[in-house]
Amino acid sequence: xxxxxxxxxxxxxxxxxxPKMPKPRGNPVNTTCFVDANHASNLVTCRSQTGILIxxxxxxxxxxSKRQNTVETSTFGSEFVAMRQATELIEALRYxxxxxxxxxxxxxxVYGDNGAVVSNSLVPTSTLTKKHNAICYHxxxxxxxxxxxxxxxxxxxxxxxxxxxxxxxxxRRDHLLQCITYQTKQ
Amino acid sequence: MIFDIKMDFTxxxxxxxxxxxxxTPASTTYSSVVLRISVRIAFMFAAPNDLDILAADVGNAxxxxxxxxxxxxxxxxxxxxxxxxxxxxxxxxxxxxxxxxAWRALLASLLTELGYESTKVDPNVWIRPxxxxxRFEYYEMLLVYVDDILVVAxxxxxTMDAIGKLYRLKEGSVGSAxxxxxxxxxxxxxxxxxxAWSIGADEYIDNALETVxxxxxxxxxxxxxxxxxxxxxxxxxxMDVSPECNAVITKRYQEYIRILRWALELGQVDVVLExxxxxxxxxxxxxxxxxxxxxxxxxLAKAD
Numbered sequence: 040x041x042x043x044x045x046x047x048x049x050x051x052x053x054x055x056x057x058p059k060m061p062k063p064r065g066n067p068v069n070t071t072c073f074v075d076a077n078h079a080s081n082l083v084t085c086r087s088q089t090g091i092l093i094x095x096x097x098x099x100x101x102x103x104s105k106r107q108n109t110v111e112t113s114t115f116g117s118e119f120v121a122m123r124q125a126t127e128l129i130e131a132l133r134y135x136x137x138x139x140x141x142x143x144x145x146x147x148x149v150y151g152d153n154g155a156v157v158s159n160s161l162v163p164t165s166t167l168t169k170k171h172n173a174i175c176y177h178x179x180x181x182x183x184x185x186x187x188x189x190x191x192x193x194x195x196x197x198x199x200x201x202x203x204x205x206x207x208x209x210x211r212r213d214h215l216l217q218c219i220t221y222q223t224k225q
Numbered sequence: 226m227i228f229d230i231k232m233d234f235t236x237x238x239x240x241x242x243x244x245x246x247x248x249t250p251a252s253t254t255y256s257s258v259v260l261r262i263s264v265r266i267a268f269m270f271a272a273p274n275d276l277d278i279l280a281a282d283v284g285n286a287x288x289x290x291x292x293x294x295x296x297x298x299x300x301x302x303x304x305x306x307x308x309x310x311x312x313x314x315x316x317x318x319x320x321x322x323x324x325x326x327a328w329r330a331l332l333a334s335l336l337t338e339l340g341y342e343s344t345k346v347d348p349n350v351w352i353r354p355x356x357x358x359x360r361f362e363y364y365e366m367l368l369v370y371v372d373d374i375l376v377v378a379x380x381x382x383x384t385m386d387a388i389g390k391l392y393r394l395k396e397g398s399v400g401s402a403x404x405x406x407x408x409x410x411x412x413x414x415x416x417x418x419x420x421a422w423s424i425g426a427d428e429y430i431d432n433a434l435e436t437v438x439x440x441x442x443x444x445x446x447x448x449x450x451x452x453x454x455x456x457x458x459x460x461x462x463x464m465d466v467s468p469e470c471n472a473v474i475t476k477r478y479q480e481y482i483r484i485l486r487w488a489l490e491l492g493q494v495d496v497v498l499e500x501x502x503x504x505x506x507x508x509x510x511x512x513x514x515x516x517x518x519x520x521x522x523x524x525l526a527k528a529d
Contacts, residue, residue: 057345064354065363066273083463090498097415098269100262102494104501135262138346140364141270203498206460209453216495 045184048163054185057134063142068096070136070147072129073193076107076121077204078114085110087117090203091125092219093132093147099219101128104203109171116172118153122160122190123175125149126182133187146189150198157192257329259349259368261490264375265424267350267366268410271377272421274363279381281388282395283332286372289392290317290327325371332369339387341367355379408491426491430525433484437522440477452524455499456517462502467513478510481518488525496521 045052071094079085086107093101103124111117129147136143151157159165160179167173182188195201202215271278283289292315317324333343341351351367357379365378376384385399411423434448441447456462470478485493485500499521506514 065270065361068269068273081463082461088498088501092494095266095269096273098265098272098421099494100265100269102489102497104497106501106505132262135346136266138344139263139266139270139350139366140344140352141266202495206454206456206498212454212495219494 043161043163043183045163045180049181049184052181052185054133054182054187057137060137061140063137063140065141067142067144068136069144070095070129070132072125072147072149072188073198073200074118074121074125074149074151075195075198075200075204076114076117076153078111078117080205081106087111087120088204089117089121089124090200091121091128092200092203093125093128095132095136101132102203103128111172114153115155116169118151118156119159119172119175119179122149122151122156123178126179126188129188130182146186149188149190150193151190152193152195152198152201154192157190160190257348259370260347263347263350264368267368267375267377268422268424270366272415272419274361275419276363276365276377276379277381278422279376279378279385279399281374281385281399283372283374283388284393284395286332286392287319287324287328288316290324290331291315292317292321292323292327328371329369335388335391336367339384341365424492426488426493429491430488430493433488434522434526437481437519441519448519448523448526450523452520452527455496455521455524456502457520460517460520462506462514462517465511465513465517467511470510470512470515474512474515475510478515478518479507481515481522482507485518485521493525496525 073092075090077088077090080088086109089103089105089107091101091103092099093103105124107117107120109120111120126149129149133143133147159167159176160183163180167176179188179190183190199215199218201207202212207215268278270276317327336343336351340353342353344350344352349369351369352364353367354362355365355378356362363379365376365381365384367377367384368375374385374388378384385394388394389399408429409425409427411425413421413423415421438448482500482504485496486504489497489500503514503518503521
């Protein structure tokens with residue numbers, strides 16, 4: 040993934056390292072995250088569902104499926120909220136790994152299937168007006184700028200978190216589960 | 226007090242104090258347990274660093290610690306001639322308010338002596354620097370869940386023996402972890418040849434299914450034979466308008482949700498969304514929601 044220059048927007052931002060962080064030992068681990076959202080999936084409240092799946096190496100460590108707290112008018116909004124939630128989970132996980140003195144290899148690779156969200160978090164010059172979306176927007180972009188995360192787009196077909204946001208057909212479910220358990224169980 | 230009769234009719238008994246009869250102590254009674262995510266990280270961590278995992282149970286753990294409260298009791302006929310005299314309780318008996326904290330503090334002092342250090346992020350994960358024979362530097366991890374101990378190290382037996390010297394480890398409990406908190410743990414080989422650990426809720430689900438089936442049977446029903454998906458096709462729980470459940474059924478619904486949530490924690494990742502959807506109705510489920518849960522159990526029975 041290409042590293043973009045963010046200094047004009049967020050200054051010399053670097054990932055916050057816990058103070059007094061102990062020196063890590065052992066082989067470094069990489070982290071990967073899949074994010075998805077199902078816009079207005081709840082027919083009564085019109086709220087969206089977030090689905091997040093986080094891997095450390097090849098084992099799934101965090102799986103998360105929750106209804107969002109705000110009503111979003113656009114798919115873009117709900118996907119960005121999901122992306123922000125993922126970002127926060129990732130930061131918590133990275134802090135945890137650091138405090139357990141496990142070395143982390145590079146930024147967490149984050150995959151979402153919404154093109155607009157991905158390009159918005161990757162292109163420094165893109166802007167946004169709605170307040171709570173803007174908050175999610177800056178929250179996500181800051182971690183990208185700091186090198187905590189690196190975001191990329193995957194086709195919906197390959198988004199492993201798809202199953203955490205909508206009820207899918209048995210075939211598609213089985214396929215995704217196989218992908219997850221291939222990574223974890225084999 | 227007998228509190229469990231095992232399959233072979235041996236009785237498991239334990240002296241339990243009535244903690245509710247004592248006043249709440251001024252000192253802390255808090256005793257935390259290890260986070261599930263820490264357990265998952267520990268199992269993950271073992272594979273890339275080629276470490277071994279050993280688990281053990283400390284037998285009658287609490288009794289190793291001293292009682293922090295000043296309590297006395299009147300001796301019963303079981304002490305023979307001295308029956309009727311007042312006795313001061315010295316050991317941290319099961320059931321007392323401070324016992325959990327007392328045991329934890331005792332174990333903590335031993336672990337500190339062994340060179341372990343509690344981590345800031347999860348006080349029940351202990352680590353200490355170690356070096357493998359081939360000079361590879363790493364940290365040993367030790368996880369504590371009350372009396373369950375899990376050691377992740379190149380040679381975890383050393384640590385376990387050190388603990389075993391002081392406290393009686395339950396016979397047969399020392400070994401490679403097979404079950405922890407109700408989860409099945411398996412050793413698997415990855416395609417690239419590395420050995421890794423996998424965690425799953427198979428047995429927990431099996432046990433849960435037995436209970437669910439028994440409940441259904443007592444009402445003359447049974448689980449559906451066919452359930453390709455966790456929820457019925459096209460089912461939208463929020464659109465369900467069937468009558469609301471009564472108090473007893475609501476309780477049962479909540480119990481099932483509790484079971485399912487724990488299964489999720491243990492690694493049943495295929496129903497994450499569905500359980501999340503159904504949990505929304507935990508406070509006031511409708512009959513249709515319960516039906517949907519039965520459908521989910523039928524799916525889990527098939528998926529096994």
